[in-house]
Amino acid sequence: MNNLLKTAVEAAIKAGDVIMQVYxxxxxxxxxxDKSPLTEADKRANDIINSFLVPTDLPIISEENKQTDYDVRKTWETCWVVDPVDGTKEFIKRNGEFTVNIALVKAGKPVLGVIYVPAVxxxxxANVEADEAYKVVLNGHEFSLEYITENAKPLEPKEANSNPVQVVGSRSHMSQETLDFVDALKTEGNDVEIVSKGSSLKFCLVAEGQADVYPxxxxxxxxxxAAGQAICNAVGIEVISKETNQALLYNKENxxxxxxxxxK
Structure with missing residues (x-):
């Protein structure tokens, strides 16, 4: 595990610890x-993550940091992209489906990704350039590089053309566009199963073979x-913009x- 990935992993785990103290x-x-909710967990997790990432001397885009003007950001070749608590609504519901997201982006593309699920x-x-993505269940919120490397299992997405097609979405509140997407799959002769999950765990479902597609x-x-895209990209799963038909890019003006x- 390279040093920047190790730093991101440790930051995510330590942030998870303080998140659960609030939880x-x-x-x-x-x-x-912007009408989105904020709790003490978001603030404390952001402080912890900053304490790990600031010493790397790489700039940080975080939901809970004051955003830097694009005139400055556009000069950044490499930066961190962070969500201290992804799924704050799930956190408030206390359903456990919230995550810590940390990604390293180079030239607009995620190259390292960490998603930590503190409730479990x-x-x-993932290291995208090495085509490696892993999952490991820890013993509490303790960071042990030895334990992680010894117990981590490679992620393996499903083979293409499975039936039924498992689509990541909401069971009860899917948008009309998502319903149209599901109907199109059915028209092609597929059975469709909806798989529901909160936060960036939706990416993980596809990366670890528990779903086929996430519209x-x-x-x-x-x-x-960003972190979810890194994890997916590392195992050959694409994250494609519906505007450009190309991979999602990062550190954009908007x-x-x-x-x-x-x-896939």
């Missing part, structure tokens, strides 16, 4: 200007997707993503 106590919920001590991590026809931000499709 297991009463907490207040603020509403930000589960870590996903995201609703707004997301770069920090929601940090809002276009709609996209995750599949």
């Amino acid at each position: 297991n106590t009463p907490f207040d919920v603020e509403i930000k200007d 001590h589960t870590l996903y991590y 995201r026809f609703a707004p997301t931000m770069e920090w929601d997707t 940090l809002l993503n276009p709609w996209f499709l995750v599949s």
Whole structure:
């Protein structure tokens, strides 16, 4: 595991620890200007992650940091893209389906990705350039590189053309565009099963072979997707913009993503 990936893994696990400290106590919920919720867990996790990433001397795009003007950002060849708590709504519901997302982006493309699921001590991590992505269940929120490397299992996506086709989406609130996508699969003669999951775990479902495709026809931000895209890309899963028919790019002037499709 290279040093930057190791740093990101340790940062994610330590952030997960403080997130669960808040999760297991009463907490207040603020509403930000963009109408999204914010808790003490988001703030504390962001502080922990910054404490690990700032010493790398690479700039950081984080949901909870003040965003740097694009005139400065556009000069960044390499940067971190971070969501300290992805799935704050799931956190508030206390359903466990929230994650810590940390990605390293070079020239607009994710090259390292870490997703940590603190409620179940589960870590996903990937090095895209080495075509390696792994999953490991930890003993609590302790960082042990030896334990991780000894116990991590490679991610293996499903073979193409499976039936039924497992589509990642909401069981009860799918957009019309997603319903149209499902109908098109059925028209092609496929049986379709909907698989529901919160936060960046949707990417992990496809990367580890528990789903075939994740159509995201609703707004997301770069920090929601960068780590998941890295994990998918490392095992041959593409994350394709519906605007450009090319891979999603990062550190854009507008940090809002276009709609996209995750599949082989």
